[in-house]
Amino acid sequence: DILLYHVVGASVDAASVTDGMTATMVNGDDATFTVSDGTVTINDATVTSADVMASNGIIHVIDKVLMPPADEPVVVDPFDGVTCAATVGIDSSGYAFSPTVVNIAVGETVCWLWEEASMPHNVKEITGFKSTTYVENGITSGAAAANVAFHHTFTEDTTFYYACEPHIGLNMFGEVVVGDGGTPATTSDDSGDESEDTPGFVVISTLVAVVAALALMGRQGRND
Incomplete structure (x- = not known):
């Protein structure tokens, strides 16, 4: 590429060069000419x-090597086409997710992203809050790495607990609360309240009536 940046695909003599003129070199990059005081x-x-x-063109001798302009860096979006409702990275300590807890709606996607981290990390599902037991065939980003771009879409109300496998002993945990978090709806329980129509209440009422009748009969017998 450097060699081709020294060649123009046409014969250009010195008289044709003007101040500010540009020429496209054989490698595809442009070079700019300046003419000042001869x-x-x-x-x-x-x-x-x-x-x-020369037999194949005109040579102009220069005093240094021409370096082609640096190529513009190509920025690649690791989540191209994915809408991240939340993005989790690694905090400055290198031993914690950031943020540690995210809240999303059902159907939304969480993205985990870190690049050139100081140490390898990953995402691996665990059975509960700060559990040290991994879910068999659970959600995971794969092997721990310094560069991770991972995403997952959650399709139901749940709470997703996860840990960094190499640093679980350092309490590197995370949590995704989806919708209501999968918490069962609370309902009132009236089963302990017995009304007058329940069999138990009828039996107790009957026993009370019988006892009262016997007591009354005993009192009348003594009076006689």
Whole structure:
């Protein structure tokens, strides 16, 4: 690429060069010419000898190597096409997720992302809050790594508990609360309240009536 940046795909003599002119080199990048007080430069190199005729073109000798412009870095979105309702990373200590708890709606997606972390991490589902037992065939980002881009879409009310496998002993836990968190709805229980129509109440009432009748009969017998 550097060699091709020194070649123009046409013969250009010194008389054709004007101040501010640009030329596309064979490698596809542009070079800019400057003409000042009889001195010609191309980018930051000075032409020391011009119009050296050759069998396949014209050579212009310069005093330094031309370096092609650096390519623009290609930014790749690791979650291209994914809408992240929340993104979890690693905090500055390197031993905690950030944030540790996220709340999302059913049907939304959580993304986990860290790049060039100081140590490898991963996401692995556990059975409960700060549990040290992993869920068999549970949700996981795979092996711990310094670069992780992982996402999961949650389709029902639940609370997803997870840990970093290499650092579970350092309490590196996380939590995703989806919808209501999967908490069962509370209902009132009136089964302990017996009304007058229940069999138990009828039996007790009957016994009380019988006892009262016997007591009355005994009192009348003594009076006689």
